[in-house]
Amino acid sequence: MSNSLSELVLSIIAVLFYGIAFANSESADISEYPYHVSVEYNNSHSCSGALITELWVVTVASCVHRNGATNLTVRFATTIASTGGEQLEVRSVIVHPDFDSISYDYDIALLKLRVPLQFGDGKLPIVLPSSEYEIADETAANVTGWIIDTQGNPASQLTVVSTPTVNQTVCKSSLPAFKDLLDSMLCAGHMNADAEVCQGDLGAPLVHEEILVGILSYGLGCTVPTFPAVYTRIDSFVTWIFDHTGTIIY
Ligand SMILES: *[C@@H]1O[C@H](CO)[C@@H](O)[C@H](O)[C@H]1NC(C)=O
Ligand SMILES: *[C@@H]1O[C@H](CO)[C@@H](O)[C@H](O)[C@H]1NC(C)=O
Ligand SMILES: *[C@@H]1O[C@H](CO)[C@@H](O)[C@H](O)[C@H]1NC(C)=O
Ligand SMILES: *[C@@H]1O[C@H](CO)[C@@H](O)[C@H](O)[C@H]1NC(C)=O
Numbered sequence: 556m557s558n559s560l561s562e563l564v565l566s567i568i569a570v571l572f573y574g575i576a577f578a579n580s581e582s583a584d585i586s587e588y589p590y591h592v593s594v595e596y597n598n599s600h601s602c603s604g605a606l607i608t609e610l611w612v613v614t615v616a617s618c619v620h621r622n623g624a625t626n627l628t629v630r631f632a633t634t635i636a637s638t639g640g641e642q643l644e645v646r647s648v649i650v651h652p653d654f655d656s657i658s659y660d661y662d663i664a665l666l667k668l669r670v671p672l673q674f675g676d677g678k679l680p681i682v683l684p685s686s687e688y689e690i691a692d693e694t695a696a697n698v699t700g701w702i703i704d705t706q707g708n709p710a711s712q713l714t715v716v717s718t719p720t721v722n723q724t725v726c727k728s729s730l731p732a733f734k735d736l737l738d739s740m741l742c743a744g745h746m747n748a749d750a751e752v753c754q755g756d757l758g759a760p761l762v763h764e765e766i767l768v769g770i771l772s773y774g775l776g777c778t779v780p781t782f783p784a785v786y787t788r789i790d791s792f793v794t795w796i797f798d799h800t801g802t803i804i805y
Contacts, residue, residue: 583715585634588699590681590767591713591760593630593637594618594666600636602757603700604629605767606680609671611800614758615772615787616654616664624648629666632677635711636701640677644669649799651792658735662772662787665799681760681767688766688790692722696743696763698771700755716755718743720768721783729782734773739791741769744783761786 585591590606594614604614612629619627624645633640646669653661672678690696699715726742736742743761761769769786789796 581715583634583699583713585632585640585677585713588697588713588715588760588762589632589677589679590762591699593633593701594758595628595630595637595642596622597626598628598637598642600630600701603755603759603771604666605758605760605770606631606672606678607683607767607796608680608800609674610668611796612666612668613767613770613789613796614664614666615662615770616650617656617659617662617772618757619648619664619666620650620654620656624666627666629668631672632675634677634713636713637711641672643672651795659773659785660735660737661739663770663792663795665796681762682765683793683796684766684768684790686790686793688768690720690741690763690768692720692725694720694763696720696761696768698743698755698759698761700759700771714755718761718784719745721746726783726785730785731782734785736785739788740772741786741788742783743769743786746783 592604592606592612593600594602594604602618604612607613624647627645628642630640630642645666647667649665651661651663695717697715698718699713701713721742727736730736755771757771759771760767767789769788771784772787773785
């Protein structure tokens, strides 16, 4: 029992710090997922995020809550992490006021760029859902992320995985008891043992038909095959997002 518990904890740590993806994933090109961005500290990839306006990026609080804006940059329009594309500095970090760094409840943050991004090839915003948006269970969505292998070596190429959403009740019963599953969280992943389980790195955007449905907040790693990954549900936070960014006109 304590062995398997510590294995779980280690797996959580592994996916939190590395974010791994294997089976069912394919190499992706940024031109197809131009909203996908890399959030960097000290010029190296730290987690993923999504571009929502020329000035704002959404990512998970768990990635950015410790450090503030110092030495934080966002890299756009690159398929390869930590190189190429366009790098812009972050002016400010807004962490959701209810974010809990232990439970990862309310795991969302906004990054405001120092200067506006010029949209172009490989750098375009993603549409936010309305606050009434609800994605049905068992609906395919694309998650993009930068994978790192079990040795911790960054696989620098962007990856995409098609992953189905999971019924909230079914998901709750498959998660370990210590993990909260709030209404503002969404599960996605295959529930059978040999399918994909590790879907991207923290902040990896989950997109269904050009709408940003979630950002990856929590996963149990590739060695625990029957747990879906937990995303922050964007529709639960659009009002909060608009309070900071102003209403977004598409
Ligand atoms: C950035 O670099 C500084 C100095 O090398 C280090 O103290 C700090 O922890 C680094 N920050 C991150 C998030 O890696
Ligand atoms: C920011 O980067 C500089 C230069 O690499 C480093 O000396 C400094 O410690 C970093 N500061 C933080 C807060 O990471
Ligand atoms: C999905 O969840 C709802 C409650 O959220 C439940 O009533 C329903 O039976 C579930 N469906 C399946 C297939 O488990
Ligand atoms: C996933 O991405 C592919 C390639 O861009 C696209 O054809 C497909 O429609 C996307 N799937 C969903 C559910 O959005």
